[in-house]
Amino acid sequence: MIQCVKCAQVDGIMKAGYVRGKQRYLCKWCNYYFTHSERDDSIQSLVKRKRHQTTIIDVAKSLGVSNSTVSRALHGHADISPETRQAVLDKAAQLDYQPNQLAYNLVKSRTNTIGMIVPEFQNQFFPNVIIGAHEVLTQAGYNLTIMQSNESYQVEISNTKAMLANRIDGLLISLTQETNNFDHLSLFAKRGIPLIQFNRVCDQIDVPKVVVNDFEASFQAVEHLILNGYERIAHLGGPLTLQVSQERLRGYKAAMEKYGKPIKDHMIIQGMLTQQKARIYGQYLLDLAERPDAIFAVNDSSAIEIMLMAQEKGISIPDELGVVGFSDNAESAYIGPGLTTVRQPTLQIGHTTAEWVLQLVDAEDIIVNEKRVLSTELIVRGSSRRRV
Amino acid sequence: MIQCVKCAQVDGIMKAGYVRGKQRYLCKWCNYYFTHSERDDSIQSLVKRKRHQTTIIDVAKSLGVSNSTVSRALHGHADISPETRQAVLDKAAQLDYQPNQLAYNLVKSRTNTIGMIVPEFQNQFFPNVIIGAHEVLTQAGYNLTIMQSNESYQVEISNTKAMLANRIDGLLISLTQETNNFDHLSLFAKRGIPLIQFNRVCDQIDVPKVVVNDFEASFQAVEHLILNGYERIAHLGGPLTLQVSQERLRGYKAAMEKYGKPIKDHMIIQGMLTQQKARIYGQYLLDLAERPDAIFAVNDSSAIEIMLMAQEKGISIPDELGVVGFSDNAESAYIGPGLTTVRQPTLQIGHTTAEWVLQLVDAEDIIVNEKRVLSTELIVRGSSRRRV
DNA sequence: AACGTCTCCGCAAACGTTACCGATACTTTT
DNA sequence: AAAAGTATCGGTAACGTTTGCGGAGACGTT
Structure with a gap:
């Protein structure tokens, strides 16, 4: 019934x-x-019963105390007698207790994790920055989660969303070449989460920025070429959507102007320099009627590509063609006559950004508009050294 | 009163x-x-009031519905009318709602994060594996957190503890050279968390392993030297605590034996090959009374160090000294006459481990004792090619 | 006796979600 | 009509911590 x-x-x-x-x-x-x-x-x-992991409650029950007591004992708080503390620690070890960081994070609403978004992994630049940041962060007891935007604005947006959802304590980001809207970045300021830009930065948003002295570095590199007697210097630059590319172009032009060398548009190429693209552009430059006698490339991999092509064509380096790259990749020291290049302090970039973000995590005001400029070093090797 | x-x-x-x-x-x-x-x-x-981030509850309240409704609407569940769903989505966007992954993780007790512990970052090997794993994981909607054990057993333990605390869904690990106890790894099996070893593996524990055919690769490399007429081949090996080092040593010996070459203990050096150490060992080998006419090194950086030292000493490569390395670093293609080396499929190692761990995350039984062996490729360059 | 201080510990409310179990109001079938 | 089916929504217990607040003594001091 x-x-x-x-x-x-x-x-x-x-x-x-x-x-x-x-x-x-x-x-x-x-x-x-x-x-x-x-x-x-x-x-x-x-x-359906899930695998149970022992919790604070288990420890508390088996000891006949409250979970507050266990929690405090585990964290070495006051208000706990030495005996109970020891008992709790013993029991925790015996029951193989592992704290649940997720619950901890939820109640503290902090994760001890710094996020990092990089556009690509192909060049050695970003891995090295990661190494640098990783050092500082682990030293300070922080974790690092890395995401890759893959040079796509859309992916970058979804990356930042994921970072927000995961409640990271701070973000280090290097923008994609497509990024020209920054709403997804301002969200972090609204939520009080420190955000630091490095390498690929934008001025439209007031956040800390870590860059290198691109202008001076380029100026110096081109000046070095000129002082070595090169006249018709071409520039293989990056996409102008990036501030770094603009700065390096500016440095190139400034040096050319200073020494009265003509700046010719057909000697300047701006674009995304994949290996394939580099070959195409290199072909174009080396086949010009009035062939450049030097090339200043915006990264080492394309500079090396140029060098290999020149050698194939029987153009001697550095006598008939001077080459300067940017970044000082591992291979640049060993190729042909050695590639002259601008060494970037990658580890230090990582250090600086990481230290800065840690500093801001505990800061009151995270709205800072400061740019730290690290200095580069021109590494002169055989590819540009000729007697004048 | x-x-x-x-x-x-x-x-x-x-x-x-x-x-x-x-x-x-x-x-x-x-x-x-x-x-x-x-x-x-x-x-x-x-x-004390903390910065409030809008939650599901805020959205629910301002819409006059329950939070279950909001949750279902946001996740596209059934049992929601199209109108309410839209209203919820609109309101969420308006209030700038970002889901709190921490709470989600807590209740689902899964984090959509795979952990990775590597011993070092200095060689290009591990960054490349990271790239490979990263590709697969992001594709599948997983995050990747990376930790570095810094070749220290103690750090490795604390890393694994942190990984457990953070409730990662799976772990990819390459051991330190110190690690000879594996209790910290068996914890993962107990908790049902898949763990995969790669590169630096141990046989004492039944987990999936991804390695390369170190024995065959070494055998082939040494055989190649012998076939090029080298007789007194030295081996600059890694620490014997690592299985990879043992395998490579075994390959070296097997090839020497096959061709009846004497194996002399003073021609075999095992140790942790930092750049400095490589110089010391190189000095020793090149100054031997009966100087080796070839050196098989366990990594490229020390092979290159040897090459540079030989060139300083006026020993010609490959005629007076043959050199073979391991890993095919970026610089190895460009140095001197080109470094013959064993190319490791780093990206593929990353792919394989990542795919495997994703497969096990949803598996019933994670106790598998399978070893996947990826094959290497001997890249022959100038440093070992001489006419016999 | 009345009050102050100190030590050790427990209760319960958060933190933000999800999901199970129902509840309500309909329409349709038997 | 009774029974069955359908669509939509709400209540609430988890998930595992931390922490503010207060209770219960013990002991010391006016």
């Missing part, structure tokens, strides 16, 4: 369909719907 | 000291201690 769970009547109970496989009833008297659920401690519920 | 909060008596209430700055009373009648706290909605409570 079915009994209404509300008014306890036994007659006047009508069936009223099924809900999720269970019979449902309607009591005529109190007009109350209810289902009469047979207990099912069948296989289902047993199978 | 003070009233007992238990028996409501007003007289017979005695002062009984202070607790945390508040007056405490004792009721004579019911023997009950209590404090009479003046409300303090002063500055304190206002200052």
Whole structure:
């Protein structure tokens, strides 16, 4: 006999369909719907039982104390007698207790994790910056999660969203070449999460920035070429959407102007320098009627590509063609006559950004608009050294 | 007049000291201690208010629905009318709602994060593996957290502890050279968290392993030297605590034996090959009375160091000294006559481990004892090619 | 006796989500 | 009509911590 769970009547109970496989009833008297659920401690519920990891509560129960006591004992708080503390520690070790950082993070709403978004992994630049940042962060007890935007604005947006969702304590980011809207970045300031830009930065947003002296470095590199007697210097630059590319172009032009060398548009190429692209542009430059006698490339891999092509064509380096790159990749020291290049302090970039973000994590005001400029070093090797 | 909060008596209430700055009373009648706290909605409570991020509850309240409804709407569940769903989505966007992954993780007890512990970052090997794993993981919607054990067993332990605390869904690990106890790794199996070893593996524990065919690769490399007419081949190996080093040594010996070349202990050096160490060992080998006419090094950086030293000493490569390395670093293609080396499929190692761990994350049984062996490729360059 | 101080510990409210179980109001079938 | 089916929504217990606040003594001091 079915009994209404509300008014306890036994007659006047009508069936009223099924809900999720269970019979449902309607009591005529109190007009109350209810289902009469047979207990099912069948296989289902047993199978579903998850692997249990011992928690603070387990430790507390098996010791007959409260979980606050356990929590405080584990964290070395005051208000705990030495005996209980030791008992808790012993029991925790015995039960193989591992704290659940997730719960901790939730209640403290901080994760001890710094996020990092880089556009690519192909060049050695970003891995090295990661190494530098990693050093500082682990030293300070922080974790590092890395995401790759893959030079896509859309991916960058979803990356930042994921970072926000994961409640990282701070973000280090180097923009994609597509990024020209910065709303997704201002969200961090709104939430009080420090954000630091490095390498690929933008001025439209007031955050700390870590860059190198691109202008001076380029100026110096081109000046070095000129002082070595090169006249028709071409520039293989990056996409002008990036500030770094603009700065390096500016440095190139400034040096050319200073020494009265003509700046010719067809000697300047701006674009995303994949290896394939570098080959195409190199082909173009080396086949020009008025062939450049030097090339200042915006990264080492394309500079090396140029060098290899020149050697294939029988153009001698550095006598007929001077080459200067940017970044000082590992291979640049060993190739041909050695590639002259601008060494970037990659590790230090990592250090600086990481230290800065840690500093801001505990700061009151994270709205700072400061740019730290690290200095580069021109590494002169055979590819540009010729007697004048 | 003070009233007992238990028996409501007003007289017979005695002062009984202070607790945390508040007056405490004792009721004579019911023997009950209590404090009479003046409300303090002063500055304190206002200052303490943390920056509030809008939650599901905020969205629900401002829409007059329950949070279950909001949750379901946001996740595209069934049981939601199109209108409410849209209303929720709109309101969420308007209030700038960002889901709190921490809470999600806590209740689902899964983080969508794979951990990775590598011993070092200095060689290009591990960064490249990271790139490979990163590709696969992001593709599958997983995050990657990286830690560095810095070749220290203790750090490795604390890293694994941190990984457990952070409730990663799976771990990819390459051991330190010190690691010879594996209790910290068996914890993962106990907790049902898949763990995969790669490169630096151990056989004492039944987990999936991804390695390269070190034995065959070394054998082939040494055989190549022998076939090029080298006789007194030295081996600059890694620390024998690592299985990779053992395998490579085994390959070296097997090839020497096959061709009847004598294996001399003083021609075999095992140790951790930092750049400095490589110089010392190189010095030793090149100054031997019976100088080796070839060196098989366990990594490229020390092979290159040897090449540079030989060139300084005026020993010609490959005629007087053959050199073979391991890993195919970026610079190896460009140095001197080109460094013959064993190319490791670093990206593929990353792919394989990542795919494997993703597969095990959703698997019933994670206890597998399988070793996947990826194949290497001998890249022959000038440093070992001489006419016999 | 009355009050102050100190030590050790427990209660319960957060933190933000998800998901199970129902509840309500309909329409459709028997 | 009674029963069954469908669509939509709410209540609430988890998940595992931390922490503010206060209780219960013990002991010391007027």
